[in-house]
Amino acid sequence: MPDDTCCRPLEGVVVLDLTHVLAGPYASMGLQDLGARIIKVERPGLGDDTRAFPPFKDGASAYFATINHGKESIALDLRAETDRVIFDQLLERADVILENFRPGVMERLGYGWEALHAWFPNLIYGAVSGFGHTGPDRLRPAYDMVVQARGGVMSITGEKDRDPVRVGASIGDIAAGMFLCQGVLAALYAVKSGAPGQKVDVSMLDSQLALLEHAVAITSVTGHSPRPSGARHPSITPFETFHARDGLFVIAAGNDALFASLCNTLGLPLAEDPRFATNLARCENARLLKRLIEAVTLDQPKQYWIQELQRAGIPTGPIQDVAQVMQDPQILARNMVVDVCDANGHPQYKAAGNPVKLSALPDPVIRRPAPSLDGNRKDILKWLASGATQDDHSDI
Amino acid sequence: MPDDTCCRPLEGVVVLDLTHVLAGPYASMGLQDLGARIIKVERPGLGDDTRAFPPFKDGASAYFATINHGKESIALDLRAETDRVIFDQLLERADVILENFRPGVMERLGYGWEALHAWFPNLIYGAVSGFGHTGPDRLRPAYDMVVQARGGVMSITGEKDRDPVRVGASIGDIAAGMFLCQGVLAALYAVKSGAPGQKVDVSMLDSQLALLEHAVAITSVTGHSPRPSGARHPSITPFETFHARDGLFVIAAGNDALFASLCNTLGLPLAEDPRFATNLARCENARLLKRLIEAVTLDQPKQYWIQELQRAGIPTGPIQDVAQVMQDPQILARNMVVDVCDANGHPQYKAAGNPVKLSALPDPVIRRPAPSLDGNRKDILKWLASGATQDDHSDI
Incomplete structure (x- = not known):
């Protein structure tokens, strides 16, 4: 360069x-x-x-x-x-x-x-x-x-x-x-x-x-400190790890268009469903949504889903250990x-x-x-x- | 300033x-x-x-x-x-x-x-x-x-x-x-x-x-990726969370002198004990050491221990939520x-x-x-x- x-x-x-x-x-x-x-x-x-x-x-x-x-x-x-x-x-x-x-x-x-x-x-x-x-x-x-x-x-x-x-x-x-x-x-x-x-x-x-940044903004407005949320983003859904047949991988569908594209790729008719139509609704129903998505993703290995989602332009990827990162x-x-x-x-x-x-x-x-x-x-x-x-x- | x-x-x-x-x-x-x-x-x-x-x-x-x-x-x-x-x-x-x-x-x-x-x-x-x-x-x-x-x-x-x-x-x-x-x-x-x-x-x-930095050095030398280690530093002991009577707090005794000072403050005769005399030995016996320390620290509230340890110059502190940090x-x-x-x-x-x-x-x-x-x-x-x-x- x-x-x-x-x-x-x-x-x-x-x-x-x-x-x-x-x-x-x-x-x-x-x-x-x-x-x-x-x-x-x-x-x-x-x-x-x-x-x-x-x-x-x-x-x-x-x-x-x-x-x-x-x-x-x-x-x-x-x-x-x-x-x-x-x-x-x-x-x-x-x-x-x-x-x-x-x-x-x-x-x-x-x-x-x-x-x-x-x-x-x-x-x-x-x-x-x-x-x-x-x-x-x-x-x-x-x-x-x-x-x-x-x-x-x-x-x-x-x-x-x-x-x-x-x-x-x-x-x-x-x-x-x-x-x-x-x-x-x-x-x-x-x-x-x-x-x-x-x-x-x-x-x-x-x-x-x-x-x-995010935690300070939440605390500033609500007066309450956010709690840990595992492998999930606290206020974007779906934005977390999901199980495939052979282990975990990540999907980060950060807006409605990406969510619609994700539903389309997974064959899930959820994009118009009022429980999932907005990010706020998806956050409220995050546990249900995770199960609906994993009911599909558990059927194939993670590499399959990463390729499918990448083809559709959806942010996704593996969870790599350090040795894998160093060979990426x-x-x-x-x-x-x-x-x-x-x-x-x-x-x-x-x-x-x-x-x-x-x-x-x-x-x-x-x-x-x-x-x-x-x-x-x-x-x-x-x-x-x-x-x-x-x-x-x-x-x- | x-x-x-x-x-x-x-x-x-x-x-x-x-x-x-x-x-x-x-x-x-x-x-x-x-x-x-x-x-x-x-x-x-x-x-x-x-x-x-x-x-x-x-x-x-x-x-x-x-x-x-x-x-x-x-x-x-x-x-x-x-x-x-x-x-x-x-x-x-x-x-x-x-x-x-x-x-x-x-x-x-x-x-x-x-x-x-x-x-x-x-x-x-x-x-x-x-x-x-x-x-x-x-x-x-x-x-x-x-x-x-x-x-x-x-x-x-x-x-x-x-x-x-x-x-x-x-x-x-x-x-x-x-x-x-x-x-x-x-x-x-x-x-x-x-x-x-x-x-x-x-x-x-x-x-x-x-x-x-640390994970790359380990992977470079051993060929194996480090795994998650919860609230513990992977290669320094004691350097983790400990239970006091009313909750968790942190002790980070990063070298032998600090460990000796910690033992002294807690009334634990461990500084000369071969199981704990070096950082390497302490890492190998970390679980045992944690129990020995908590057998003492569980007896008093965390604020008591933080003050005692601070007085002895040992790095220690609370685990604060974001609202607490913003009022620190x-x-x-x-x-x-x-x-x-x-x-x-x-x-x-x-x-x-x-x-x-x-x-x-x-x-x-x-x-x-x-x-x-x-x-x-x-x-x-x-x-x-x-x-x-x-x-x-x-x-x-």
């Missing part, structure tokens, strides 16, 4: 990334996919916690590798004077600094936003934390599970009348990482437009509420499964590709390895000594 | 927004929160589908209002010559155009990416669709449910040995909207740096895979619940605030109303007639 003229939007942008685990590294992965250079500043000894997270392959964490591929690493103890000198030099070259410490940690190190902003007016400071840098709970610790629960997502996920479940993906972290990436990009645009650098302060808890022809055609290589350039892990497809941005299916701890120290020190200034690489 | 010098990063950026329903409007809401001007170009007669989506208040959709507040609306039939003239004038002023039609629709209207790029080299073209603009399934229709199912998120969400459930929030749409916002911001930065405009092509299916003091302190006003400036709906907090960006708790269909035609035509050019407003 890239045009003739290649343009990696963030080419030349240098990001000092002090974050670890998931939310921050997910944000810097997004910036790197757009062309930025990511220098991970890790604590000496252990580095990023996720270097010790399963699953492992040949002694290295695949979890760490799939989120940190292509980044550079230098281990610095920000309380040690010699390492602080290096860090100060890095700051002189950086466009962005990212951190996910508890609020106050950077201030105690002498690298808080106020100090850095006075020192480097154009530097962008991106912070992600459990509850943000303001408010009564700003100092409390959080993990993904805590904000999924407190932030409301769990309360609408799961089966009716059963205990809530968490979202299988770590969206407590990932949504926050995505909003951090958004904020940093906006701040980069503002700096490029002549404004000073800004602090971006993203809270994992805030980010959960921001995902609940559409996913592969979009370069959404990439090979993370080892130091010798041999494919070592599969990882998700970049979902932000830009017409002039190359979209390779090969990724450089994740760095070993402190693995780029020599090159980074050499670069610092070379005398290149920020301006040498921050313009395209 | 705003600095003395206010800077709305996207001040002056004009977005022509042809998208409807959720993914696209969510992206333009993000751009608007950052300062962009959003002109919704809607089809005459009905406009955005979500104008007819429940819940309603005083005859208007709260769903539409909470996602489209502060945008402007003009109704144009892009097949009618007189309306095309207006649309062409809008294109001359626009920095970004967004659309979520099926691939090919814009080309048939004469407004495909190739044509627009030749005409307006700096225009950014953002597209979001079910499966993207390339690949064998590019023309298939999709809704949130279809990509949650096909994209793997459902396969890891729900209870073990029960049918999968959907994520209660519409992350099939919302994740795609967030990646579209990211891509547009990156392209804006590139244009500001002197590069030509780019096309951003985001697929809802791609976006689902991009959320599965931390959420309110962060301006994360805003009032969408009616035309007279009176609060009408509650909506989620902007999770991207920037130090120089005002963060009001009041939002302008969503537009009535075609409600800004007069002002927009006046602006077009005023002779201001793109350059008059695209620079800060």
Whole structure:
């Protein structure tokens, strides 16, 4: 898809990334996919916690590798004077600094936003934390599970009348990482437009509420919180899983025309039936409708129905496990499964590709390895000594 | 939080927004929160589908209002010559155009990416669709449910040995909207740096895979897809819901030090026990550990345990429904619940605030109303007639 003229939007942008685990590294992965250079500043000894997270392959964490591929690493103890000198030099070259410490940690190190902003007016400071840098709970610790629960997502996920479940993906972290990436990009645009650098302060808890569009609207109008509705959309019908002879598949007939088309394909004379003629009526009779549909769909395997419904233009599809998704022809055609290589350039892990497809941005299916701890120290020190200034690489 | 010098990063950026329903409007809401001007170009007669989506208040959709507040609306039939003239004038002023039609629709209207790029080299073209603009399934229709199912998120969400459930929030749409916002911001930065405009092509299916960091790493290394694990994190223990006397709450003790602190707080002599001394051992004995912990926690109400654990610095919290989240003091302190006003400036709906907090960006708790269909035609035509050019407003 890239045009003739290649343009990696963030080419030349240098990001000092002090974050670890998931939310921050997910944000810097997004910036790197757009062309930025990511220098991970890790604590000496252990580095990023996720270097010790399963699953492992040949002694290295695949979890760490799939989120940190292509980044550079230098281990610095920000309380040690010699390492602080290096860090100060890095700051002189950086466009962005990212951190996910508890609020106050950077201030105690002498690298808080106020100090850095006075020192480097154009530097962008991106912070992600459990509850943000303001408010009564700003100092409390959080993990993904805590904000999924407190932030409301769990309360609408799961089966009716059963205990809530968490979202299988770590969206407590990932949504926050995505909003951090958004904020940093906006701040980069503002700096490029002549404004000073800004602090971006993203809270994992805030980010959960921001995902609940539908549930917030319902609660706002009715005063009542929606409950979990299993595999069904709470206010569109039919929009859920259905049994075929060999298992479940999905039908999402989101409007009257699609419902009429669905009835036609299934041979069900229901489109004019007052119990099902409008979405509101269908929602009220959803259980009956499900049985009438399954009385037909149970007669054939799911692949049969997916093909029939697709032919009629009705949104439908399989429920795929992750291995199936990673072999899905559409996913592969979009370069959404990439090979993370080892130091010798041999494919070592599969990882998700970049979902932000830009017409002039190359979209390779090969990724450089994740760095070993402190693995780029020599090159980074050499670069610092070379005398290149920020301006040498921050313009395209 | 705003600095003395206010800077709305996207001040002056004009977005022509042809998208409807959720993914696209969510992206333009993000751009608007950052300062962009959003002109919704809607089809005459009905406009955005979500104008007819429940819940309603005083005859208007709260769903539409909470996602489209502060945008402007003009109704144009892009097949009618007189309306095309207006649309062409809008294109001359626009920095970004967004659309979520099926691939090919814009080309048939004469407004495909190739044509627009030749005409307006700096225009950014953002597209979001079910499966993207390339690949064998590019023309298939999709809704949130279809990509949650096909994209793997459902396969890891729900209870073990029960049918999968959907994520209660519409992350099939919302994740795609967030990646579209990211891509547009990156392209804006590139244009500001002197590069030509780019096309951003985001697929809802791609976006689902991009959320599965942990599941992709496991599948990559083991060849086996993870299964749903209810309210438990699949590879960290204890990291799940626990019963107190009056209901469930969450404990997320993500490392050995936190586990030792948890044991200490609960009076359980387990930190040195070989069955629980490491995270791996705890994962293998998770069911036993859960019972040992609940034998203690069932004795007191959840609020008691949340306070005790918080005092010890252990990540913990309640499972809140959406009404509770919308009254959470931390959420309110962060301006994360805003009032969408009616035309007279009176609060009408509650909506989620902007999770991207920037130090120089005002963060009001009041939002302008969503537009009535075609409600800004007069002002927009006046602006077009005023002779201001793109350059008059695209620079800060």
